[in-house]
Amino acid sequence: MSSGPMSHLKVVDASSFVAGPYCAKLLADFGADVVKVEPPQGDEARRREPFAGDIPDPERSGLFLYLNTNKRGITLDLESAQGREIFKRLVAEVDVLIDDRSPAEAERLGIDYESLRKLNPGLIVTSVTPFGRTGPYREYKARHLNTFHSSGQGYLLPMNSPDKEREPVKGAGFLADYDAGITAAIATLGAVFWRGAGGTGQHVDVSKQHAAMHLEKSQLRRYIDNGESPDRTGMGRLLETLVKAKDGLYVVIILSSEIQWKGLFEAMGRPQWGAEPPYNTQAGRSANYEGLRARLQEWADGLTADEIFHKIQSCKSACAPVYTAEEFVNSPQIAARDFLVPLEHPVAGKLSYPGRAYQFSNVEWRGERAAPLLGQHNGEVLGERLGHSPADLVKLREAGII
């Protein structure tokens, strides 16, 4: 048992890939006792790159390793009656189940909320599915690409396109899946809190489409304002521009207000521009934008992204370098805050993982185990927790159930 602050909370993570596992990871990274249940062939994420050392191996997937920190792992074939039986016994004694099966699939396996609550009335079941558990699309299939575009977010990207000739695009990586995962974790913790205050178990139904759509509400409401759908050519929000620095990195510069412009001109060594026509008014800057942009880029040509960043910020104006993973990982800011957490994994080795973005003054525990090997904790969980003897475990393995 971990010494983390949530070690009293028992969770079964029966989900795969990104959304459900991220939800469970968020709890595990605070010490919740999370048992991940994988099919004998393993979570789909194990088959995805990047692989440590470029060696494709189910124990070396960076996606799986990141999303399953601080969990223990068992394998269980839910297609077999005995596998389902063991699953139910496991779920009967935990607080939370996180699942991502479609309603029909959960029912077929007999692990839907209605069946499970009979075994464990206090159980909180969090279901994370592409379109939620009700409504006409409840059995629709969606991968991250479809989810992102189903939410209205894709249609707005790339923001500030010159026209609509090219296709809308998805967000970074598996962004909408992560969004759904953290959205689900919030409701799960709400349900756990309520139960802790004297409430009961319950079913939490999270639609990935809805979760991602909700994040975009500040843009979507423009349609309600004027009957026109915003698109990728419109301004997503504040005025801003990109410049390319001499090291090839981009820098985003915020240009939303008079103060921002003044700071920028000062950083450029042209403070007088803020006081003289044409650049001292928004109208003048708009009318001469092309020329102004060219001068800005010319200035950026001579500096690195970090030099531009610090120059503009020290003049109290907002900007930031467009970092790749490399610059982010090596940033002194990230080092100063100890954001990356080193964890040792028997196959992938010792790696630094993005940790918690929120430092808690009364939580020192930062996690203690890397993602589980496939079936690593079969003996520990099925043996010690559910009382299977070593001989039983051999039989179960022979039968392909674990």
Place this chain on the structure above:
Amino acid sequence: MSTQDNLRGALAGVRIADFGWVLAGPYATMLLSYLGAEVIKIESRRRPDEQRIAHRAGFSEDLEASSNFLEVNLNKRSVSLNIATEEGAALARRIVALSDVVVENMRPGVMDRLGLGYSELVKVKPDIIMASISGWGSTGPLRQYTAYAPCFASFGGLANLTGYADGEPNTGTSAMDARSGTAAAFAVLMALNIRQRTGQGQYIDMSSCEALNSLIGENVLEYVMNGRSPVRQGNQDAIMAPHNCYRARGEDKWISIAVATDAEWDGLRQAMGDPEWARDEAFASTYGRWRHRDRLDPLLQQWTVQHDPRELTELLQKHGVPAFPSYNAEELFADPHLRARESITEVKHPVLGDRLAVSPPWRLSETPAAITKTAPLLGEDNEYVLCDLLGLSQDEVARLAEQKVVY
């Protein structure tokens, strides 16, 4: 728990003093209010929430006509308190003394200068949970730097991964701010659960750059493990093809299609009526389709462009192919599925009228999350907060209003 309690939501009885403004802070507390927390927004005419007045076109005089403000301040109460005055700050501390949670997203150090830093607040409420949301966090060399959402999307690594492979990076929309708020709401809920168990409060120092970076962990690990940094690839996937947005019939209509397996590819071929081009041996395996994706995409698009994206979605889903239109706002608000799930709801507002809005993003069977009231007018709940909660007399409130402490 009585029936009435669960109708009030999972966080019934939790009170939040909300010093948030613009987007990330207000979004965080709105999520918590959906779950039943009572959120008291502390603001004033001296420094109104920027969202009340800022528009794309400039600034508005009317503090009550902003739909942008409405969208992220539903369910809240508002007290108008000028916290830059000593008396205003003292009253704010008294509100905190009656609260469980404080949320703020000013630049690090501002709350301290106002006498509202954690070290002061913990004196009036020893188990207070205080969450500070900032661009880079309140420690480290960049702690004083100014950040808007495009900044933390850029520094955090998301902008670099967004956009066409041959185009510039893209900083995304205001959803980036909402993501920061989402992470903060999670952190507050975690702290509430920890407090429920230990009785101990918490100071939470959140970095928005880190919160966003947490959402692309596998890309960070690619560098950590192999020394390479991934770059943006449009809609493309590392192993799947077809995997893109394809033009459909109609103006600026698109459908996203993501095929991973041979079974899905066969389903797609059947849906298309098994055209000659799709029988090409080059497309017979997952790797083959991925390798020849630049040739495959235009061929597929010749078919999709002839069809309505919603009809196509229905057809492809019937054949087991993951597909969905790239929806615009109009399509979302009209979608029968979202309507059936009540993912779209109506909100009434005294100035903006009756409007459609996206409903809370979860369905909880026992403690329904709900929009129970519209966004507050500035100072709408002064009497409730100052008289009912703090016990001030009407005369006292009138004096404070005259002195622009209540303002």
